[in-house]
Amino acid sequence: MPAAPDASLQHTAETLLPLLYPELRRLAHRSRWRVSAGETLQTTALVHEAFLKLRGSDGFNDRQHFMRAAALAMRHILVNLARSAASERHGAQAAHLPLDDDTDLPQLPPAAAQQLVEVDDALERLRALSPRWADVVECRFFGGYSDEETAAALGLSDRTVRRDWLKARAWLRVALSDAAVGS
Numbered sequence: 001m002p003a004a005p006d007a008s009l010q011h012t013a014e015t016l017l018p019l020l021y022p023e024l025r026r027l028a029h030r031s032r033w034r035v036s037a038g039e040t041l042q043t044t045a046l047v048h049e050a051f052l053k054l055r056g057s058d059g060f061n062d063r064q065h066f067m068r069a070a071a072l073a074m075r076h077i078l079v080n081l082a083r084s085a086a087s088e089r090h091g092a093q094a095a096h097l098p099l100d101d102d103t104d105l106p107q108l109p110p111a112a113a114q115q116l117v118e119v120d121d122a123l124e125r126l127r128a129l130s131p132r133w134a135d136v137v138e139c140r141f142f143g144g145y146s147d148e149e150t151a152a153a154l155g156l157s158d159r160t161v162r163r164d165w166l167k168a169r170a171w172l173r174v175a176l177s178d179a180a181v182g183s
Contacts, residue, residue, distance in 0.1 A: 011059060011060050011061075011062075011066065012055075012057070012059055012060075013051055013054040013055045013057060013060070013066070014055065016060060016063075016066045017051055020063065020066065020067065020070075021047070023067065024047045024050070024051075024067075024070055025043055025044070025047055026144075027067065027070060027071060027074065027143060027144060028043045028044075028046040028047045028050070028074060029043045030143075030144030031046065031071070031074045031075070031078060031142055031143070031144065032046060032078075046074055046077060046078075049073075049074075049077050050070050050073040050074045050077060051070075053073040053076070053077070054066075054069055054070060054073055057069065064152055064153040067143070067153065068138075068139065068143070068153045068154075071138060071139065071142050071143030071144075071145075072138060072142070074142065074143075075120075075138060075142040078116060078142075079116060079117065079120045081113070082113035082114075082116035082117050082120075083113075083117055085113035118176060119141075119172070119176070122172050122175040122176055123137055123138070123172070125175060126168060126171060126172060126175070129171070130164075130168070132154070132156075132164060133164050133167060133168035133171070134168070135154055136150055136154065136161055136164040136165050136168055137165075137168045137169075137172065139153055139154065140165055147161045147162050147165070150165075
């Protein structure tokens with residue numbers, strides 16, 4: 001594993017990407033798997049899209065800061081893809097015709113897209129209730145972090161992360177079941 005960047009310096013995405021690329025690929029692979037993206041969005045493409053989102057940032061304090069930002073960028077990419085796939089306005093129910101032979105836009109399966117949109121909406125409601133719980137869910141669900149990695153990324157104890165994860169999952173379970181009943 002490459003040496004971690006010096007925590008006393010601000011690092012750019014350009015300097016951190018080569019150092020953390022294998023870890024970013026693992027993160028992207030877990031994120032794709034969790035949202036059932038399948039082969040529609042390749043791991044490498046997700047890493048590169050996240051890098052493009054992070055490239056203009058002012059800088060990152062350390063590895064955890066960069067990885068957390070990358071996990072959040074990947075979440076936004078996947079949710080935007082899901083919203084696009086589920087949206088009537090974008091022709092989700094219409095037959096898709098390629099613009100040319102080179103066009104290969106990723107598509108999430110409709111059920112996975114709808115579920116991801118519902119999780120994202122519920123997560124935003126959870127953020128209004130408890131920003132820390134929402135941060136824990138982002139790290140655990142979208143980032144695929146362990147309790148220990150989440151604790152390090154958020155500056156919390158492992159025990160606090162475990163407790164928040166249990167509470168947030170219970171809250172999300174109720175919120176998602178209420179959303180399913182309401183539809």
